[in-house]
Amino acid sequence: MNSIYLIIYQIFIFIALPLVAGGIVRKLRARAQGRKGPKVLQVFYEIRKFLAKEPIDNPNSGIFSEISPIVAVYAGLAIWSIVVFEWAPFILIPFFLAMYRFAFVSFAMETGTSFGGLGSGREILLSVMAEPTIILMILVAQSHIEISMTPVGVFIGILFLGLSFIAILAELAKPPFDDPRTHLELTMVHEAMILEASGRTMGYLELASQIKLVSLLAFLIKLALEHSQLFPVSEMGTFTRECFVLPGVILLSVILGLWEANSVRRRWTWIPEFMGLAFLAILILGTLVKLS
Numbered sequence: 001m002n003s004i005y006l007i008i009y010q011i012f013i014f015i016a017l018p019l020v021a022g023g024i025v026r027k028l029r030a031r032a033q034g035r036k037g038p039k040v041l042q043v044f045y046e047i048r049k050f051l052a053k054e055p056i057d058n059p060n061s062g063i064f065s066e067i068s069p070i071v072a073v074y075a076g077l078a079i080w081s082i083v084v085f086e087w088a089p090f091i092l093i094p095f096f097l098a099m100y101r102f103a104f105v106s107f108a109m110e111t112g113t114s115f116g117g118l119g120s121g122r123e124i125l126l127s128v129m130a131e132p133t134i135i136l137m138i139l140v141a142q143s144h145i146e147i148s149m150t151p152v153g154v155f156i157g158i159l160f161l162g163l164s165f166i167a168i169l170a171e172l173a174k175p176p177f178d179d180p181r182t183h184l185e186l187t188m189v190h191e192a193m194i195l196e197a198s199g200r201t202m203g204y205l206e207l208a209s210q211i212k213l214v215s216l217l218a219f220l221i222k223l224a225l226e227h228s229q230l231f232p233v234s235e236m237g238t239f240t241r242e243c244f245v246l247p248g249v250i251l252l253s254v255i256l257g258l259w260e261a262n263s264v265r266r267r268w269t270w271i272p273e274f275m276g277l278a279f280l281a282i283l284i285l286g287t288l289v290k291l292s
Contacts, residue, residue: 013246
């Protein structure tokens, strides 16, 4: 019976979380800034509205502007299904992240605007900085290590997860790496690449972005839960551990919303040095976790 309940629960979070996680981030960011903010399901309403409209394509655009949004959604769903159902090893996640990024960059370059090229260049820079760290996180996750429940082990584990959260912020182009609130095309990353999107195309790209957001947040929660000694190695222990994914993602969405409200974008010259230090720190902390 636990297996049946687990499958139902996983299907529920697979469908529901992408529709509410982004809304929670927006709502908490607005509340932290003293505004009422949009509804939690406003992201779902916007995506539904976009999907009902026909896109207006650039007359000089080609096949990439048509297939890139579908490829982005497919890549996002593949990552989300791996995180939720674990039907494949986590090491496949960087492959689908690269496919997701290729879809966005090809769409931005296909439209031929200057802002699309600027955003694509920044997106590639962030990927070069963040993906090695994410691959290292996944290798730690696949090594089946456990964090010992000692003060030193817990402290090292918290530092490791904190640096992993920073790597996810870089992958998602969130502050301090980017600030989507500015609406300045010369400094934006993600938004600059989709300025020419409209209608159904915009709906697919926004849906892919929401799926990627919740996928990486859930991956960080699973990284924390699977390598602690809080749950017994049994079917009941697995079910109990999975039950923490939903509240964990909601908690991280709240933290991310508060972080966006109180953080600003840093200079781009600061990013390579910082991400290099984060990679070395995660490498050292991952080794310490394994030895602790």
